[in-house]
Amino acid sequence: MGGDNRNSSKKPILIVGLCCMDIVNFVDKYPEEDSDTRVFEQTTCLGGNAANSITVLHQLEANCELFASLPKNNSILKTLIHNAGFNIERCLEREDCEVPVSTVIANRTNGTRTILHYRGSMPELSCEEFIAAYADRINQYGWIHFEGRNFDEVAKMMTYVLSHRKNEYPKISVELEKVRPYPYFEQLVPQPNVVFMSKDFARAQGWNSMSEAVLSFQSKYISANLAIICPWGDQGVAGRESPSSSLIIQQAFTPEIVMDTLGAGDCFLGACLYYLNGEHNLQTVLEKASQIAGKKCGMKGLTNLDLHSFVAH
């Protein structure tokens, strides 16, 4: 970060992770067990952290690409991806598998989002597949982001990128979102340039604020070049470029009417990647990404965010 490398800023961003389907049910009251409840509106949309983030990157006119497993025979998902418009040319099509589906109960009265996640039977990406798809082109990317799932294979992919990249590009980042025991995520920590850490993840470590989370993480996993970004919902986001940099606290841009917070975290992350890849400093990254995430919370869905004013030309 810092500096001004225009060449690198034009290099594409690769996101490695999950693409799934979200079925969002809007209700007026959270259903009691064993009752019948009317759903006022239902939308089927793309889900999965990686798919959500790249949906936003694509709207920022970034040169970006998704690497994910996709089910071969799911016309709904294909239509949703086609409409979102991002690049899936190196994604892997899986035969005879069920796509992961998140069923969401969205309470219009109090804004809660209750998520029932079904993993399906779609095989995760292997490092071998990653190498087969990207071995000869790793150095074309400016940034590669890895969703924090499928830990063993993702750790191998990150190691592969680190040992094959040239002049420290592509930069790499990882998102630690899911609450897992230490051994799973510790293998991912020393490697990336940037770690995104979720509120749930931080709390599971016993860190009760975003500032505490950033400072504690950096002192626990000390690495001179490791930046931490820790978004904390409507309280904003904390981040620090390195253990010797200043702590940056950015307040959230909460819209007057909060319409839909589903995917806001993935939107924030995608926007961060855009500005990180553009070599902006962390203050600019967090400020711009927070503006975009705030704008998203005032709108339904992730596909029509109207981000032209944020596009860097």
Add this chain to the structure above:
Amino acid sequence: MGGDNRNSSKKPILIVGLCCMDIVNFVDKYPEEDSDTRVFEQTTCLGGNAANSITVLHQLEANCELFASLPKNNSILKTLIHNAGFNIERCLEREDCEVPVSTVIANRTNGTRTILHYRGSMPELSCEEFIAAYADRINQYGWIHFEGRNFDEVAKMMTYVLSHRKNEYPKISVELEKVRPYPYFEQLVPQPNVVFMSKDFARAQGWNSMSEAVLSFQSKYISANLAIICPWGDQGVAGRESPSSSLIIQQAFTPEIVMDTLGAGDCFLGACLYYLNGEHNLQTVLEKASQIAGKKCGMKGLTNLDLHSFVAH
């Protein structure tokens, strides 16, 4: 009922009602609001009372047919209907509409079924459409059953059948399941030969047992030829052919292990129609249909019930 009219028993059964999609999510614990829960198994299956009942009739090798609205562009639903195998030749395909979807949270620990029903945007059937499809063939049917929804149009369809049928065939039945204010369902009551009344419907009238429901309903809406059937879950079913007949109480055939109760009521109703159309008396109807519904509760889903031993040859 009673009598022995072999000709009539061979005539087809028509069911008029809803075909929708059920997405069933199996969990180990009912989700708390605003939490993330893992779904262990998810199945997408046909739903809608009419579609469920005809799925069972088809397995009883009945000559049967569904009249429903179907979405033109929903490949999942088309595949499900194709696999179920029943006759949809006169169903109406609707353009550009969303199919109704019931999202079900099935708690494997205590057997509860929490249903979130989304109505979609698929137009209901109109009486005009019913007449266009069936005016020249009403008298070919032995029985026409109407799902108790879309009340105004269904009342007109029932009136049409009554005024155009010959020698009291086809017989007609209606299911009063949903809890609605009186004016909606009272228009349906005097017309049919058989009323199916749900437990929820009965309770909303202030009737607290299946026997009370049958007796009270018949004394309130007195009609010499109106039979009532009131299933009451695992307590069994009560029925009476007419206000001058004996009250029949049939216990449920609860399987040793209850696997899945979703659609059991629709299964029971379909089985009743089969024996009603076969001109069996009410005692036989309720006994056989209860056996079939009990068998269903011991199995997952509605499509592979293995009902060969129940088929009348």
